[in-house]
Amino acid sequence: xxxxxxxxxxxxxxxxxxxxxxxxxxxxxxxxxxxxxxxxxxxxxxxxxxxxxxxxxxxxxxxxxxxxxxxxxxxxxxxxxxxxxxxxxxxxxxxxxxxxxxxxxxxxxxxxxxxxxxxxxxxxxxxxxxxxxxxxxxxxxxxxxxxxxxxxxxxxxxxxxxxxxxxxxxxxxxxxxxxxxxxxxxxxxxxxxxxxxxxxxxxxxxxxxxxxxxxxx
Amino acid sequence: xxxxxxxxxxxxxxxxxxxxxxxxxxxxxxxxxxxxxxxxxxxxxxxxxxxxxxxxxxxxxxxxxxxxxxxxxxxxxxxxxxxxxxxxxxxxxxxxxxxxxxxxxxxxxxxxxxxxxxxxxxxxxxxxxxxxxxxxxxxxxxxxxxxxxxxxxxxxxxxxxxxxxxxxxxxxxxxxxxxxxxxxxxxxxxxxxxxxxxxxxxxxxxxxxxxxxxxxxxxxxxxxxxxxxxxxxxxxxxxxxxxxxxxxxxxxxxxxxxxxxxxxxxxxxxxxxxxxxxxxxxxxxxxxxxxxxxxxxxxxxxxxxxxxxxxxxxxxxxxxxxxxxxxxxxxxxxxxxxxxxxxxxxxxxxxxxxxxxxxxxxxxxxxxxxxxxxxxxxxxxxxxxxxxxxxxxxxxxxxxxxxxxxxxxxxxxxxxxx
Numbered sequence: 230x231x232x233x234x235x236x237x238x239x240x241x242x243x244x245x246x247x248x249x250x251x252x253x254x255x256x257x258x259x260x261x262x263x264x265x266x267x268x269x270x271x272x273x274x275x276x277x278x279x280x281x282x283x284x285x286x287x288x289x290x291x292x293x294x295x296x297x298x299x300x301x302x303x304x305x306x307x308x309x310x311x312x313x314x315x316x317x318x319x320x321x322x323x324x325x326x327x328x329x330x331x332x333x334x335x336x337x338x339x340x341x342x343x344x345x346x347x348x349x350x351x352x353x354x355x356x357x358x359x360x361x362x363x364x365x366x367x368x369x370x371x372x373x374x375x376x377x378x379x380x381x382x383x384x385x386x387x388x389x390x391x392x393x394x395x396x397x398x399x400x401x402x403x404x405x406x407x408x409x410x411x412x413x414x415x416x417x418x419x420x421x422x423x424x425x426x427x428x429x430x431x432x433x434x435x436x437x438x439x440x441x442x443x444x445x446x
Numbered sequence: 447x448x449x450x451x452x453x454x455x456x457x458x459x460x461x462x463x464x465x466x467x468x469x470x471x472x473x474x475x476x477x478x479x480x481x482x483x484x485x486x487x488x489x490x491x492x493x494x495x496x497x498x499x500x501x502x503x504x505x506x507x508x509x510x511x512x513x514x515x516x517x518x519x520x521x522x523x524x525x526x527x528x529x530x531x532x533x534x535x536x537x538x539x540x541x542x543x544x545x546x547x548x549x550x551x552x553x554x555x556x557x558x559x560x561x562x563x564x565x566x567x568x569x570x571x572x573x574x575x576x577x578x579x580x581x582x583x584x585x586x587x588x589x590x591x592x593x594x595x596x597x598x599x600x601x602x603x604x605x606x607x608x609x610x611x612x613x614x615x616x617x618x619x620x621x622x623x624x625x626x627x628x629x630x631x632x633x634x635x636x637x638x639x640x641x642x643x644x645x646x647x648x649x650x651x652x653x654x655x656x657x658x659x660x661x662x663x664x665x666x667x668x669x670x671x672x673x674x675x676x677x678x679x680x681x682x683x684x685x686x687x688x689x690x691x692x693x694x695x696x697x698x699x700x701x702x703x704x705x706x707x708x709x710x711x712x713x714x715x716x717x718x719x720x721x722x723x724x725x726x727x728x729x730x731x732x733x734x735x736x737x738x739x740x741x742x743x744x745x746x747x748x749x750x751x752x753x754x755x756x757x758x759x760x761x762x763x764x765x766x767x768x769x770x771x772x773x774x775x776x777x778x779x780x781x782x783x784x785x786x787x788x789x790x791x792x793x794x795x796x797x798x799x800x801x802x803x804x805x806x807x808x809x810x811x812x813x814x815x816x817x818x819x820x821x822x823x824x825x826x827x828x829x830x831x832x833x834x835x836x837x838x839x840x841x842x843x844x845x846x847x848x849x850x851x852x853x854x855x856x857x858x859x860x861x862x863x864x
Contacts, residue, residue, distance in 0.1 A: 339791075359756060359796065363759065366760045367761065370760065397758045397796045398807045398809055400809075
């Protein structure tokens with residue numbers, strides 16, 4: 230899963246202290262091409278620097294991370310984002326992941342772990358923190374309602390549920406693979422499948438979170 | 447103080463002390479005399495006037511707001527904020543009272559013309575409205591009630607009343623003027639006044655057209671100002687909170703900067719507090735559920751041992767007896783993890799709860815241990831976790847790998863009601 234070269238990244242966060250902190254932590258592990266403190270600045274920087282991964286804050290003035298994803302997608306639809314946030318509110322997290330981020334980690338994550346997450350996102354994998362796994366299990370719990378007609382998208386398979394549960398329990402991917410007697414690649418495939426469902430599903434809970442978020446703003 | 451006076455001066459129907467509908471008791475309260483006296487006078491009046499007193503009683507029954515002393519105080523306070531309806535009731539009440547008085551006089555023979563009935567009624571209603579209005583607008587100035595908290599501008603609320611005043615005062619004036627005109631016309635004294643009145647009405651209409659935009663803008667400005675006040679109030683509240691909690695913690699952290707563990711504990715505690723404050727922390731505040739209890743226990747262990755504990759909870763259920771046993775066992779497991787694996791990164795807690803069952807996983811990345819090798823006198827895991835779970839119809843499993851960490855799984859099935 231780790232293919233050679235250092236991944237490149239751009240840090241987007243409206244707090245200067247935090248940006249320099251992350252920069253220092255990723256020193257030598259990730260090629261940080263720059264940082265930005267506002268939506269405008271971020272869009273310009275990402276389009277010119279073309280980093281492998283954008284580390285994206287959820288809360289920012291001027292529309293937040295979701296707005297950055299939306300505007301960058303017009304120019305670089307393949308750009309990969311990793312949401313990095315202190316927010317624990319499910320609606321925030323779900324909104325940014327549904328907006329297109331390939332994962333979500335909390336800001337308390339250590340430098341090496343963050344670098345690993347950046348690498349995984351660059352390689353096209355999804356990165357779920359235990360908390361995000363918990364949210365997703367919550368959102369996909371319970372029966373389907375009549376409006377949700379696509380069981381393919383609106384329901385998790387048992388395997389996916391097991392994988393998410395282990396992530397929520399603090400297991401690393403390789404430990405999950407060992408526990409379930411499958412290969413790490415398969416674990417990643419499951420997580421990516423969950424990410425896809427998370428982004429495309431019409432499940433009532435997911436829509437509700439999205440709606441509430443818009444109301445709150 | 448202010449409330450007590452208002453309770454005494456507001457005219458209400460006092461259901462607590464009343465016999466029929468509380469009208470007499472209310473009047474007595476208002477006048478500060480014994481209800482019995484009022485009742486006797488009322489009965490005498492009712493009999494003497496041939497039933498009209500009874501009609502007056504019915505009118506008061508309908509017109510007066512019902513309430514107790516406390517309600518009266520509350521109503522008094524609300525009307526100070528510009529509640530409109532009370533004003534109309536008083537106006538109607540005054541009108542009807544006048545009507546009944548006129549009927550009494552007519553009955554007694556003190557009468558000169560039926561034409562004065564409507565003018566008098568209207569004039570009484572208008573005067574009542576005006577009188578009440580002047581009382582209302584005077585009150586907020588000398589009223590220290592409402593306990594203005596620091597930075598909480600009561601003026602924001604008062605700002606709305608001038609327009610209301612104008613509105614209601616205008617009706618009062620109109621009623622009185624209408625009554626006067628009616629009186630004059632009834633007495634045929636209006637002939638030459640009519641032209642002047644017409645001119646006056648045209649003038650008033652023109653004035654209204656001129657003033658309308660100004661009044662409209664005034665209203666808009668007041669609304670905008672009010673919104674701004676509310677915003678600044680919120681800002682002040684936020685600033686106060688940040689000062690009370692975050693700044694204090696930062697000061698503490700600077701003082702003990704030499705002790706990394708203490709600093710980490712302080713930071714975690716502050717983070718938790720701020721989080722629950724910012725995100726409403728629904729589950730944090732409401733303590734009757736398993737998830738909330740687990741979070742609280744995790745927070746306590748975190749504080750006591752200075753170890754980070756991340757709690758992820760899916761689903762929830764009310765906290766019953768077996769749930770409490772589960773929480774107690776979880777506390778023991780968390781304490782162990784904090785003691786023996788505290789330096790190996792955060793402890794992960796995962797809780798999955800539904801109506802049928804609840805599971806809690808506690809995972810650390812410490813050195814791990816072999817349950818069979820734990821000396822018999824160290825009873826923590828066996829007694830407080832495994833045996834306790836068994837006693838409560840649940841189960842505990844310990845999985846520990848030397849060098850990789852420990853995971854303790856606690857599980858209970860839903861309690862069958864006995």
